[in-house]
Amino acid sequence: METKARKVLIADDEPDILEILKYNLANEGYEVITAKDGDEALEKARRTLPDLVILDVMMPKKTGVEVCQLLRAQAAFKETLIIFLTAVNDEGTQIRGLETGADDYLSKPISPKVFLTRVNALFRRLNKTEARILVIDHMTIDPERFIVKVGEQEIVLAKKEFELLYLLALKPGRVFLRNEILNQVWGNDVIVGDRTIDVHIRKIRQKLGVDCITTVKGVGYKFEL
Amino acid sequence: METKARKVLIADDEPDILEILKYNLANEGYEVITAKDGDEALEKARRTLPDLVILDVMMPKKTGVEVCQLLRAQAAFKETLIIFLTAVNDEGTQIRGLETGADDYLSKPISPKVFLTRVNALFRRLNKTEARILVIDHMTIDPERFIVKVGEQEIVLAKKEFELLYLLALKPGRVFLRNEILNQVWGNDVIVGDRTIDVHIRKIRQKLGVDCITTVKGVGYKFEL
DNA sequence: ACATAGAGTTAATGATTACTTAATACTATG
């Protein structure tokens, strides 16, 4: 399954800070790229297309504000999160920073915990719009588009069928008990007959034409390609 | 699509602060609602459904953090922006605040300018629905000129029809739930009947003469050429 | 080999959900 880590680019000329932030972000599961000046930040941003760019305002070559402006001018970085990080807690700079299109402005010194919390807060909001697309081998299950792709072929499933398949595919290999499936897909207050799940499973198998749901007799079903 | 002024609810027990913030926000064109304690904030939030809630952490009746938690627990406030505003710049409080689901945490005293800039920054990101011309294959949707072009043919849509089409076309392929559509096009406080969306969809399909809206039964609609 | 339990299959039914059309209510404009 594809669980692409969020990429974060940190640009700061102080190696210590770079190190601390990198360590903390990496610990949270982010993929971290570092740069030590404005030009390097720009160059790496273009190459790696990070989800978040953290910019020290005072940097050699180009200041954080300059980098921010240059990035925002490019279509590819219109949506990218940008945080300014700086020792200068000058009000004017902060305003200019935010007006340049930054999403947050943090003053040094900042505790790693507060830093991480703010980063997470930004991602949290961004996250709402993107549902999780599952890619398992040559199969793609996209809950946002409500589409299942097998190879290049798009297959349309009905609502319950899709929900059932999505549930199983969330944890490939793991067996879901019939009860679990009922709770997750139907809700724990709905009572449906014994054969309901079977029939839906059947429809899925039929429509997909690929044997991806394995029956575990007496237990439940699991997704397996 | 909502062109109404953004509604902001401010809750603080200090009348001075309430007044200053209200003045500044109103000046920027926001519609401001005020509350002087936690309970009042909750009550007014439920009634007015603001786009942004600014909560003082230290308030009578209920603290800002409590209000935030109660709001976030309700579906209607899942997307609402929430800012904490407080004299206490205690790190733990800040972390807890942000983890509760707040979007920003500002420490008093704060300059009105910085305050406004941060509010604007939050809205800016939310407002990614900026008017832009969509070109999808041979279809052009121009919200500025209010024109839809299919090939060389210009087609005139009514307001709601246009807004609906534009919303769907913003993210081609992505399924929009009926609820999402209602919120985005009609606004989350308007109540219209079940069949309203259908009828508008029908009109669009009819006028465009192109099959570009796909129904996903039990789920919603998506734009697809 | 047979009984049995669990799962698969199929078709039929009832329930949902959407489509369509027409009628009515609303709103801005001259």
Add this chain to the structure above:
DNA sequence: CATAGTATTAAGTAATCATTAACTCTATGT
């Protein structure tokens, strides 16, 4: 205030989905 263009509701129809029931298949233990 009349009108045209829009928006919404209502009501009937069509489509498709979910569920059940009845039957079949298959593996397992005796």
